[in-house]
Amino acid sequence: MAGFQSPVSINEAMQKIKSREYLIPAFQREYVWGPEQVARLFDSLMRGYPISSMLFWEVKDESKKSWKFYDFLQHFRPVHKVHNQHFETAGHKDFYAILDGQQRLTSLYLGLFGRYDIHKRNKKWTNEDKNFTSNYLYFNLTQSRPTQLSDVKYEFLWLERDKTQPMFVDEHGQKWFRCGAVYDFKNLDEALDFAIEQGLNKEERKRLLDFFTLIFNTPDQSKINFYLETDQNPEKAVNIFIRINSGGTALGYADILFSVAIANWKEIDARTEIHDLVDQIKNNKGFENASKDLILKGFLFLFHNDIRYQIKSFGSGFIQAVEQKWKAIKVAFLETFELLKSFGLSGETLGAYNLALPLVYYIYHQNLSDHIVHSIGQQDNRASMKTWVLRAIVFKPLGASSDTTLSNMRRAFIKEFDAQSGVYFDQANMPFPQKAIETEGKYHQNVDSEFLENNVLFVRSKDPKTFALLALLYPNLDYSHKFHKDHLHPQSAYAKYQKLSEQGDFKPFEIYDSLVNLQMLDEHENKSKNDKPLERWVNENCGQNREGFLQRHLIPNVDLSLENFGGFIEDRRKLLEDKFMEILNK
Known part of the structure; x- marks a missing residue:
């Protein structure tokens, strides 16, 4: 049932991560917290500060098979080890996708079960061990010296030490306990026995036992509270995610869709390929405001019945079909912008980039990528395309209801678009339908003196x-x-x-x-x-x-x-x- 659920201890949350009862949805960002943020999180919890409520989505049935989900990171290295591993959820038990709380849960998991590599100053950023320190999170039980971080009461630091040892003593006589070693104790008595064996004084012993209690018998104020969304409509989950993340770096619906779309590619590195296409359009063709949003909209305009941005439109079946055609799609986009460049247009003068989509549609589905820019046989089509796009820049048909207008424009090629039919034109060898696009787009008008x-x-x-x-x-x-x-x-x-x-x-x-x-x-x-x-x-x-x-x-x-x-x-x-x-x- 949707609503706030019974809060869980930190250990319960960690075990659910290990058993993959908590997973990360494709539209989540990568992990971005710095080492100091993790240390401050543990300090806050030790001080009894509440951890903000989280938001989970209960995933079951078809939702498991329709979208990709990922494991939590257990080893983080800036730049190089930032991507979560995909986990195949078809046939997996029902689980929770983390809509809000991923950064905090990942930080707890890394601190207790993982490691965090830190780049060495003045070293290269290549993915070599010699350029990074490999660190585990340690808790200073003694704290006889000023803390390295300001404004903390309990000192936690990522340190490069031997994982096999649960504790070490630094050159100042301070005793440091490896946080993950708390799982060596079955209960509080074993933790106390360890403290006695290690000769911990009263204050050091109290810190260790308080840490054990925090993890396994988390005080109510530090427990993980979460709201559970049970609706299986992924659109709702995404909209909730966008709303709750609106206070940070802007993350729009298209950003989410991009993450979902690329997650469903099987053979091709979609992120690299799409970014490369956008960069070529920007840098080689001169259209500096090109974006991945245009490419996503292009997928829908080329192959989908409904061109509106919707999570359900980017299901695995649709995206895998796009992946199979990717090379030809990429070339069609590049040739379209080469054509626009040959018209004298640039990023500054094109205005609405979605005006390129009817051209991409015609070039791709007529298989004209090799001919459209220079072939003598395509002179008439080029002239019609040029006239159409120049007039469209003047009439500005793509306003607030651009999806409706684009859908209407596509009717100039085929009145009733059916993605399953494989038919993309009402007549074979159709010339570029300049006038029909204006008519179907419902922006053709009789120009008078007042308009001019x-x-x-x-x-x-x-x-x-x-x-x-x-x-x-x-x-x-x-x-x-x-x-x-x-x-x-x-x-x-x-x-x-x-x-x-x-x-x-x-x-x-x-x-x-x-x-x-x-x-x-x-x-x-x-x-x-x-x-x-x-x-x-x-x-x-x-x-x-x-x-x-x-x-x-x-x-x-x-x-x-x-x-x-x-x-x-x-x-x-x-x-x-x-x-x-x-x-x-x-």
């Missing part, structure tokens, strides 16, 4: 959307070369314009720095233009066909002097409005 005025014409030069708008205006540019957003009337001339306009019509910098005063130039052209006045730059570069030059650069055929900036802006605004009416209403 509010969302297009006066976006600033550094707005992420500006690149997409300029790319739509200049669709034939080869982005294997670098292109820059260029101010037609140079940005550096604004101060001069202010002085010229003191007595007349004046446009604020928000207008001067907006799309109506921007164009796209090859980086070499841009360097050549530099801070030249617009009128001079046009005269020097238009040659014999001034009108054609102006049309190519979408510059109105009017007085281009800085003094006429107000008139120029009005004419270019009208020119761009007509152009965008044509482009965005196709």
Whole structure:
């Protein structure tokens, strides 16, 4: 029955860990406590301080087979021995998964049954014994000198000593008892006999017996209290876990899902592979905000009926199917971002990274990873993809209800997605369905002057959307070369314009720095233009066909002097409005 259960002694909890009645769920973090934290925990318990309540989840039936669970650590080494060992729970007795309390229970278990390696100063961090000390937790029974840790009453330290000896005397005559040796005593009388044999004085003897009592006959205030959740819905368990851990380092639902998902891979090191893919997208493709969340969402968009983040969606059967296809999935993601890069896009200008998913879907399921970026036969698909993604950046369809919109977008490929069918398109050899995605995504709209005025014409030069708008205006540019957003009337001339306009019509910098005063130039052209006045730059570069030059650069055929900036802006605004009416209403 759910609710607070009868508290247990420290020994009872340790025995349940040993018998695997307590296990760690896949979505838990790795162990992170430092050696001093463990020592302070034991000090607090000896002082009679209560240990905060814990939260356990009773796992039975199908939940045992659907998710991965792990043993507690018995040997910790920073960086190298931090991963818990998987324990196969199918056929195992019912057990408790630790939702809150893992760090404290692991610390107790390491202190009583394990060891804790500490890195040696000035040594390498490679996984070699010579770089670490291997330590057991000891309790200072004498404590005749100041403690190494501040603010502790009882001194516990991790020390590199011979495990076969239950106690040693240091150079100051202090007697140190190895905490795990408390299990050598069957009862309090045996502990007392040991104390007498070792010649412990009254205070030392009291400390040893108090420690024995703490472990085996834990006082009520130091017992382990826990709330038991019995609902077998893992979604509830995860949501509880997120809620109770919200006070520490942010741990979102996607982080939990990532842990669950990678835990169910059998042959491939999923954590390394997914992180490598994300790093390649960031570093090699230039999309620095890529994350594992995108890859997880991609799994669902490619293969699952329901693309919402849910624990049940990442069951072992689904994830094992993904693992079998991983190499092809990884290549499809990389080629998608290579394609986006060839469109001139970057992490800064793409905006919503989930816009990549319809492209990944098409490239993967049409088996186009080897062809989509450069093949002549894919020119039409590339053009449709480019137009679609640029328009999507402008229309911003992926808002708060992005899962609904993404699901609707997938209907452009297949109206009724059924993961079991193995069918991913309503027609064979379907061209990339640009218009259908907009229609199914329910964001296609008839663009009017009001929309352009509010969302297009006066976006600033550094707005992420500006690149997409300029790319739509200049669709034939080869982005294997670098292109820059260029101010037609140079940005550096604004101060001069202010002085010229003191007595007349004046446009604020928000207008001067907006799309109506921007164009796209090859980086070499841009360097050549530099801070030249617009009128001079046009005269020097238009040659014999001034009108054609102006049309190519979408510059109105009017007085281009800085003094006429107000008139120029009005004419270019009208020119761009007509152009965008044509482009965005196709």
